[in-house]
Amino acid sequence: MSIEVNGKTLETDEEGYLANLNDWEPEVANVMAALEDTELNENHWEVINFLREYYEEYQIAPAVRVLTKAIGKKLGKEKGNSKYLYELFPYGPGKQACKYAGLPKPTGCV
Amino acid sequence: MADFEVPELKETLEIPKYVDGAMAHSSPYIAKAEFQEDLGFPGELVENWQQVALDKMTDLRTRYRSFQVFLDICVKCGACTDKCHYYIGTSDPKNMPVARQDLLRKVYRRYFTFAGKYFPKLVGAVDLTKDVLDEWYSYYHQCSQCRRCSVFCPYGIDTAEISMAAREILDSVGVGQKYCNEILGKVFKIGNNLGLPQPALADTLEGLEEEVEDDTGVPVKFPLDQKGAEILLVTPSADFFAEPHVDGLIGYAKVFHEAGASWTMSSYASEAGNFGMFIGSYETMQRAALRIRKAAIDLGVKRIVFGECGHAWRVAYAFLNTLAGPFDFLDPRYPVPQHICEYTYDLIQQGKLKFDKSENDHMTLTFHDSCNVARATRMGDKPGGQLDIPRAVIKAVCNNYVDMPVDTIGESTFCCGGGGGLLTDDLMEIRVKGALPRMQALKTATDEGGVTHMAAICAICKSQFTKVIPYYGFTMDQIVSVHQLVSEAIILTGAPGDDEPDSDNEDSSDNE
Numbered sequence: 001m002s003i004e005v006n007g008k009t010l011e012t013d014e015e016g017y018l019a020n021l022n023d024w025e026p027e028v029a030n031v032m033a034a035l036e037d038t039e040l041n042e043n044h045w046e047v048i049n050f051l052r053e054y055y056e057e058y059q060i061a062p063a064v065r066v067l068t069k070a071i072g073k074k075l076g077k078e079k080g081n082s083k084y085l086y087e088l089f090p091y092g093p094g095k096q097a098c099k100y101a102g103l104p105k106p107t108g109c110v
Numbered sequence: 111m112a113d114f115e116v117p118e119l120k121e122t123l124e125i126p127k128y129v130d131g132a133m134a135h136s137s138p139y140i141a142k143a144e145f146q147e148d149l150g151f152p153g154e155l156v157e158n159w160q161q162v163a164l165d166k167m168t169d170l171r172t173r174y175r176s177f178q179v180f181l182d183i184c185v186k187c188g189a190c191t192d193k194c195h196y197y198i199g200t201s202d203p204k205n206m207p208v209a210r211q212d213l214l215r216k217v218y219r220r221y222f223t224f225a226g227k228y229f230p231k232l233v234g235a236v237d238l239t240k241d242v243l244d245e246w247y248s249y250y251h252q253c254s255q256c257r258r259c260s261v262f263c264p265y266g267i268d269t270a271e272i273s274m275a276a277r278e279i280l281d282s283v284g285v286g287q288k289y290c291n292e293i294l295g296k297v298f299k300i301g302n303n304l305g306l307p308q309p310a311l312a313d314t315l316e317g318l319e320e321e322v323e324d325d326t327g328v329p330v331k332f333p334l335d336q337k338g339a340e341i342l343l344v345t346p347s348a349d350f351f352a353e354p355h356v357d358g359l360i361g362y363a364k365v366f367h368e369a370g371a372s373w374t375m376s377s378y379a380s381e382a383g384n385f386g387m388f389i390g391s392y393e394t395m396q397r398a399a400l401r402i403r404k405a406a407i408d409l410g411v412k413r414i415v416f417g418e419c420g421h422a423w424r425v426a427y428a429f430l431n432t433l434a435g436p437f438d439f440l441d442p443r444y445p446v447p448q449h450i451c452e453y454t455y456d457l458i459q460q461g462k463l464k465f466d467k468s469e470n471d472h473m474t475l476t477f478h479d480s481c482n483v484a485r486a487t488r489m490g491d492k493p494g495g496q497l498d499i500p501r502a503v504i505k506a507v508c509n510n511y512v513d514m515p516v517d518t519i520g521e522s523t524f525c526c527g528g529g530g531g532l533l534t535d536d537l538m539e540i541r542v543k544g545a546l547p548r549m550q551a552l553k554t555a556t557d558e559g560g561v562t563h564m565a566a567i568c569a570i571c572k573s574q575f576t577k578v579i580p581y582y583g584f585t586m587d588q589i590v591s592v593h594q595l596v597s598e599a600i601i602l603t604g605a606p607g608d609d610e611p612d613s614d615n616e617d618s619s620d621n622e
């Protein structure tokens with residue numbers, strides 16, 4: 001499978017996650033979101049950018065509490081919870097936001 | 111919401127009329143060659159796969175007497191036919207346990223029995239063709255190895271063992287499941303199912319320490335890799351990562367804190383779950399289990415306690431000593447290993463924990479018995495402890511508790527629908543449909559008993575339910591961890607406002 005971004009063909013896995021992390025650029029997130037009828041606003045981008053920063057440091061997506069805490073700090077305490085994140089990413093902040101951010105899908109009993 | 115039909119909840123659970131081939135399309139993603147090879151399996155379908163599969167079947171029949179017996183003794187009485195949640199939810203007759211077993215049995219008969227060799231049609235024996243192999247891959251990934259059928263089988267045939275054997279055969283010919291095998295690779299490379307490396311784990315636990323201290327004013331610790339600690343806690347990595355799992359982890363930490371215990375987690379053995387069991391591979395299961403032994407020795411602990419994880423507790427309770435024993439270096443005065451519910455229950459019995467049960471008064475709880483815990487293990491020193499002790503813990507910390515209908519709990523419990531290696535998005539249809547009986551029981555408990563929340567002691571159950579219950583009109587926050595309830599109600603010594611007398615705690619037996 002693959003997606004077209006800025007005239008380039010990027011390989012994805014069966015579930016639409018980027019096969020090569022280095023292929024990511026911001027337009028990837030927009031294209032993936034459009035495929036799921038979602039339009040990304042600046043709040044989505046706060047999450048996506050945090051995921052990418054965290055991944056760069058730790059080679060894994062952040063745990064839900066790490067993410068909610070960070071988003072609470074950036075966007076205000078009332079948004080630092082998973083309910084808010086599910087409003088942004090209804091398919092699950094862990095999985096959907098990771099996909100847009102070009103990160104691998106979290107696996108395991110989650 | 112879904113590109114398949116979600117079953118409807120009715121007044122009572124109905125056993126559907128069968129629909130041939132209703133789930134024949136269901137088939138999970140196949141593992142890539144690199145993940146297969148990491149586990150010692152061929153990367154892709156081998157050329158002489160028929161012979162390899164038959165040889166593997168013989169190998170397993172020889173190694174596991176139970177497997178041979180189960181292939182031979184079914185009398186087609188039909189007692190199991192309406193017992194599987196996947197049959198009830200999908201109407202596909204191949205999801206009747208007897209039919210699922212027959213997928214393997216009919217090939218066994220063809221090649222290994224006199225009647226099957228010479229009169230195959232008379233005994234329903236068939237050749238092992240590629241179609242048969244594909245059907246195995248489909249339907250043995252529509253079984254969560256929950257063993258409910260085995261409770262009702264008059265001969266005690268355990269479909270889970272057949273299903274495990276089938277998956278081992280599939281792996282041996284090079285057709286493995288992506289979800290399980292990729293995860294096992296992460297356990298061996300990084301230490302847990304998630305692939306959470308030590309620095310990320312340390313950062314996550316540090317964040318939890320801050321959160322709990324902010325919340326309670328008490329510096330509850332979440333120690334990692336602490337040599338010389340007395341207790342090693344081995345818990346599913348989902349407890350670090352997901353909700354409501356993490357609230358359970360916070361509960362364990364508060365209990366250890368109040369008990370004054372010296373405890374630690376291990377970044378090397380940062381996974382309680384053991385997917386080696388799901389794929390039926392003894393060697394893989396053993397390799398994963400040995401990590402726990404090594405961590406215990408390296409850290410010099412005297413006790414091992416397991417967190418809330420269903421199949422982990424089966425592997426721990428039933429197989430750990432065989433796989434990774436002897437554990438003669440641990441303190442023999444305690445169960446080896448011990449379940450976190452046993453640990454907390456003992457402290458409650460001794461009056462060492464104080465609770466404000468009113469903290470949970472906004473909920474009416476019910477408890478989902480996880481299949482592996484309920485049907486394959488025990489807790490405490492009495493039969494049925496694995497059913498009674500988690501409930502006793504909940505009742506010690508909550509005022510409102512109602513059980514679901516009796517034929518859906520205890521040893522007759524219905525699987526969450528996502529166990530046995532099926533907790534993956536590519537199997538969402540079977541997961542949603544397989545949850546039907548549990549959802550029906552929850553609805554009954556909601557309508558008749560006013561239940562608002564369902565507690566569980568398994569990472570898979572918690573993740574599965576939070577994902578699938580919205581399909582049935584419930585909300586994901588209705589699922590809680592048992593130790594999350596403990597966490598809410600526990601009174602921490604030294605917390606601001608902890609000076610009122612503990613008069614409302616019936617379990618306390620102060621005699622100082």
